Amino acid sequence: MIYFLYKAGAWIYFALIRIVAVVNPKAALFYKGRKNLFRNLEDNLPSSSEPLVWFHAASLGEFEQGRPVIEELKRRLPNVRILLTFFSPSGFEVRKGYAMVDYICYLPIESAENVKRFYDLTNPKLAVFVKYEFWKEYIDQAHSRNIPLLSISSIFWEAQIYFKSYGKFLKESLYYFDHFFVQNETSKRLLESINIDRITVAGDTRFDRVTTIRQQAKDIEIARVFKDDELVIVLGSVWESDMKVLFPALNALGKKVKVIIAPHQIEPGFLTKIEMKFNHSSVRFSKATAENAANYRLLLIDNIGMLSSLYGYGEIAFVGGGFRGGLHNTLEPAAFGIPVLWGDSETNARFAEIAGLVDSGGGLPIGSSTDAAKVLADLVENAETRKAKGKAAGDYVQSKTGATDTIVEYLTKQLK
Structure with a gap:
């Protein structure tokens, strides 16, 4: 039957x-x-x-x-x-x-x-x-x-x-x-x-895959020029629910950091909303040039396909989708040896790598705007903590x- x-x-x-x-x-x-x-x-x-x-x-x-x-x-x-x-x-x-x-x-x-x-x-x-x-x-x-x-x-x-x-x-x-x-x-x-x-x-096998991605990461001239030897936070595959939590913390950090944002969906309305809510200068990737990219605080990615290489230009990563129950790939940034953050949700428990990143010390869930402000400020201000957590994330990937x-x-x- x-x-x-x-x-x-x-x-x-x-x-x-x-x-x-x-x-x-x-x-x-x-x-x-x-x-x-x-x-x-x-x-x-x-x-x-x-x-x-x-x-x-x-x-x-x-x-x-x-x-x-x-x-x-x-x-x-x-x-x-x-x-x-x-x-x-x-x-x-x-x-x-x-x-x-x-x-x-x-x-x-x-x-x-x-x-x-x-x-x-x-x-x-x-x-x-x-x-x-x-x-x-x-x-x-x-x-x-x-x-x-x-x-x-x-x-x-x-x-x-x-x-x-x-x-x-x-x-x-x-x-x-x-x-x-x-x-x-x-x-x-x-x-x-x-x-x-x-x-x-x-x-x-994803651990092998992200290790290969890191080894084969492309040189993205615009991102390299944009970084200009400053500390960069990369926000990958983010949704509106992620940005609502992150905007206050990002704006509060001011000129202490630069930010690369790669939305999960490249929708004109969402891109415009990000530009309006970010309190500092921004440029879309399609409009940036090697001559002007370094002048901006936000590089907004309006294309698909380069995120895995963009993580190589960051010192901190936030991976989107967690707040809406569909967390994206946290292993890609971890493979680059940088601390990884994500939106906290009970549904994330089904991802074994989440527990692994937390237990290793290489990853941290963010539950609210208050959490985001505290965690990001600590990672930005404390280079020793940031590097230790990044090493833990990279070591975790390599161990698997x-x-x-x-x-x-x-x-x-x-x-x-």
Whole structure:
């Protein structure tokens, strides 16, 4: 009965997406992106005698966890073909031009017929699921075809259906996985509680990814000139809820600091609001030049794609999204060895790295404008404290690297 509800629920969801697509742009991408999917897959997936590895990521965040594995696998075995699928438009639309794989497409809507057709066309040597999205029909049919199944950067918690009495039909699919590379000991213990023992606690591949990003950071001339050897606070992926808390503290610091703000969404109204509420001189990145950038106290980023390199110009970072329950990437600035702040919220507890940054001394949650004023003033005025916390953040990231090599070692053995 529960399995029937699972299948019915999936089809109802996809039917609703088709209806909502008329008025919702993201739903439209979800629906239209799957039109002619099989024809395009058949026409464009390179044919070769070389083995194909299929990676599936739900969205952009999961892709970033799979990305270091994909790139290291390609480095070691350049002839291996890689197929990458996404469930969500927020992953596919951003990374559809990613050059390190042979083909990228949406995951076909789950049904016995669609899954059979997908495997008939692709015939993967290995199937790799990233983090915690598990599609029962894809898993079951892979098992029936003797396609090895791997789960990487996976994370489990007690409330998940696999560990409930009514989740037996989904739990059974987990037994078909040849190996789980989990992020933490809790996940390992939960899998062991349902008699799964093919587990390696490899950690989170994002630590490897952000280390690579730091090593490959671009030189941004405007940001370098803007910094002009002054202390800089970088606010990354911020929303209006973040700025409401931060503006009083930033304005109070005055000319003690310079500020780089990279909003999560580049909306004209939000950019204008930031400029109006910041009490000192500001310039948008698109208007700044190498001749005038140093004259301003705020560099407002009105483009997408350079934030990870911008953290390299800061001494302190604030990462947005925390106040609204969707905290963005705190590991990117931590990798640069600078203290990391974020908006405090109970929902942040699901991010293991938050506890890690706090415990290491490299990160601090901000709960209010009063908190922001106190914490920022202390970090700005006390260089010793600032450097110690920055070192703690960087050391924490470095201590967690290595998951990618562990996973790729296993993959290469399976493919040789």
